[in-house]
Amino acid sequence: MADKRHHIRVTPATETPVEIQIMGKGFLDIIFAKDISTQGIGIEVPHKFEGSDIDFPIELIITIPPNDCFKANGIIKHSNIEQTSRGIFGVQFSSIQKGYEKVLKRYIDERIKAGASV
Numbered sequence: 001m002a003d004k005r006h007h008i009r010v011t012p013a014t015e016t017p018v019e020i021q022i023m024g025k026g027f028l029d030i031i032f033a034k035d036i037s038t039q040g041i042g043i044e045v046p047h048k049f050e051g052s053d054i055d056f057p058i059e060l061i062i063t064i065p066p067n068d069c070f071k072a073n074g075i076i077k078h079s080n081i082e083q084t085s086r087g088i089f090g091v092q093f094s095s096i097q098k099g100y101e102k103v104l105k106r107y108i109d110e111r112i113k114a115g116a117s118v
Helices: 101-113
Strands: 019-024 027-036 040-045 057-064 068-079 087-096
Touching (some): 019 040, 027 101, 040 068, 057 087
Antiparallel strands (some): 019 027, 027 040, 057 068
16 A cells, blocks of 8 residues: 655654543543654554544644643544554644644654654
């Protein structure tokens, strides 16, 4: 399957993960990003967010190391829950808290320099 993304994704450093507090209809979880770009985030969820469908809106609180924390809204755009034992979801940002787009871009640029692009 071809990758349809137009923005560079990076993987967070193992020793300094990107923490995600994710809230949707009937769930609240704290997880870590699998990958992140300026337009979205990849997340892995063991319980597969049972009952959540594609285009499902969610709220996020994202903590970029070392301690930049901001709110974002997103839409679940794809998942592979049929293909693996864990749920891997792609979330497209619909909004990011004002002023934090630059924080996210700076983090991604730093990870690219470290060779962490996907």
